[in-house]
Amino acid sequence: MIYLVTAYAFAVVVLGGYLLWSLRSLRDLENRGI
Amino acid sequence: MNRFEKAAAAAVALMLLAAAAIFLYAPTDALQGPVQRIFYLHVSSAIAAYGCFAVVLVGGAIYLRNGSLVADRFARAGALVGLVFTTVTLVMGMIWAKPIWGTFWTWDARLTSTLVLWIIYAGYLLVRQLAEPGRQAARFAAVVGIFGFIDVPVVHFSVTWWRTQHPGSIIVNDALPPEMLATFLFTMACTLVLAAVMIAIRYRIETLADGPVPETAKVLAAVSAGEAEPVQ
Numbered sequence: 001m002i003y004l005v006t007a008y009a010f011a012v013v014v015l016g017g018y019l020l021w022s023l024r025s026l027r028d029l030e031n032r033g034i
Numbered sequence: 035m036n037r038f039e040k041a042a043a044a045a046v047a048l049m050l051l052a053a054a055a056i057f058l059y060a061p062t063d064a065l066q067g068p069v070q071r072i073f074y075l076h077v078s079s080a081i082a083a084y085g086c087f088a089v090v091l092v093g094g095a096i097y098l099r100n101g102s103l104v105a106d107r108f109a110r111a112g113a114l115v116g117l118v119f120t121t122v123t124l125v126m127g128m129i130w131a132k133p134i135w136g137t138f139w140t141w142d143a144r145l146t147s148t149l150v151l152w153i154i155y156a157g158y159l160l161v162r163q164l165a166e167p168g169r170q171a172a173r174f175a176a177v178v179g180i181f182g183f184i185d186v187p188v189v190h191f192s193v194t195w196w197r198t199q200h201p202g203s204i205i206v207n208d209a210l211p212p213e214m215l216a217t218f219l220f221t222m223a224c225t226l227v228l229a230a231v232m233i234a235i236r237y238r239i240e241t242l243a244d245g246p247v248p249e250t251a252k253v254l255a256a257v258s259a260g261e262a263e264p265v266q
Binding site for chain 2: 001003004006007008010011014015016018019022023025026029030
């Protein structure tokens with residue numbers, strides 16, 4: 001069970017982290033009016 | 035909330051539905067137990083990565099043909115998102131391997147070719163990062179992206195070309211019970227939507243980061259596309 005939880009926790013951190021980071025980068029660029 | 039944030043929220047909602055299917059609907063594997071549920075996202079991520087690298091291939095080929103900045107931006111976006119999904123595939127696979135094979139890693143053809151795939155596209159992004167921005171870097175990266183794609187069929191067919199510890203395709207061999215197959219297909223569809231949304235967001239970031247296209251770049255692109263004649 002620990003392996004299952006670790007694997008999905010890793011996927012959530014990587015995919016969710018990447019999605020949040022890219023949305024934040026996009027918002028920063030749009031706010032800067034580039 | 036802009037349209038990209040709405041699309042991201044929809045993709046996350048779909049992934050939550052996929053998680054519900056994986057943990058609540060799909061039956062527990064009789065042989066491996068609950069750890070087999072890693073399969074659904076592990077394989078879906080691998081397929082999403084193949085799709086992203088296909089975007090790099092097509093974008094690179096179009097860029098080399100007519101100098102399209104749109105194609106180049108799609109290629110850049112596909113490489114980064116593909117690398118994220120390859121990372122998920124590799125690490126989830128390693129975590130799954132430990133209780134089943136007794137080790138996190140073995141130099142099996144499938145695992146090794148997937149690691150090579152990760153290195154190729156990390157190299158692609160490194161080229162884009164380190165080289166002076168411009169047509170030369172874009173051309174070089176396009177060539178890396180096109181030749182790098184050769185590894186995708188190698189990864190996919192490695193389990194049939196070589197004797198591997200990694201199992202062969204159980205989807206085409208009809209080895210999954212209907213509930214597991216339905217869960218897998220739904221998870222794969224949701225993961226592909228997530229990958230498409232990630233590429234769209236990254237494409238927008240690349241467009242904004244590039245800034246307004248200088249007139250000279252537009253003229254050069256038109257000349258290489260044959261839409262304009264260079265002045266002698």
